[in-house]
Amino acid sequence: MMYSDKVMDHFTNPRNVGEINNADAVGQVGNAKCGDIMKMYLKIEDDVIVDVRFKTFGCGSAIATSSMATELIKGKTVKEALNLTNKAVAEALDGLPPVKMHCSVLAEQAVKAAIYEYAKENDLYFEELEGFDPDDDHDHHDDIQEEY
Numbered sequence: 001m002m003y004s005d006k007v008m009d010h011f012t013n014p015r016n017v018g019e020i021n022n023a024d025a026v027g028q029v030g031n032a033k034c035g036d037i038m039k040m041y042l043k044i045e046d047d048v049i050v051d052v053r054f055k056t057f058g059c060g061s062a063i064a065t066s067s068m069a070t071e072l073i074k075g076k077t078v079k080e081a082l083n084l085t086n087k088a089v090a091e092a093l094d095g096l097p098p099v100k101m102h103c104s105v106l107a108e109q110a111v112k113a114a115i116y117e118y119a120k121e122n123d124l125y126f127e128e129l130e131g132f133d134p135d136d137d138h139d140h141h142d143d144i145q146e147e148y
Contacts, residue, residue: 003060004094010064015071018053025121027113027134029106036062036103038110040070044118047077054110061100062107068092069107078118082128084111109134 003011020041030037036058043051052074056066069089073081086104090096096104113134119126 001097001099003064003097006068006093007061007064007096010067010093011060014063014067016053016067016074017055019055020051020053023053025114025118027110027115027117029109029113029134030057031106035059036106038062038066038106040066040110040114042114042118044078047079049073049076049078049081058106059100059103061096061103064093065089065096065103065107066110069111073111078115079126079128081111082115082126084108 018041020043023041024044025042026039027042028037028039037056038058039055041053042049052070054066054070056063065086069084072084072088072092086101086108089104089107090101093104112129112132115126116129116132116134118124119129
């Protein structure tokens with residue numbers, strides 16, 4: 001399996017690792033069956049994500065996609081962060097092997113889960129979160145064609 005230099009870089013030197021004390025939003029997604037669990041912490045001021053940290057338990061691709069997702073949403077508005085797609089995460093890493101694409105889906109879901117919590121706590125409504133359920137089992141293997 002070939003990984004891009006960017007995937008290797010974000011795996012070996014992940015950005016924004018850790019927790020934020022008194023975070024404005026914390027979201028966790030994961031699936032015990034495949035073993036990847038991502039937790040995302042956001043610090044939000046005036047609708048802008050001023051800081052973001054993550055803790056990921058999973059494979060190298062899960063760590064790399066978490067790291068890249070945090071880089072992509074840092075400094076962005078909450079609404080901009082909601083528009084982050086797994087495709088954008090994968091492209092920013094110069095691609096992922098098809099069997100690892102579910103990691104980028106998880107990164108997108110982790111961002112959404114954190115913002116979902118933030119919206120709930122602050123009585124905010126975001127159209128992008130319509131139908132999103134952070135407690136879903138996230139059996140993300142179903143929505144992607146994978147080859148073994």
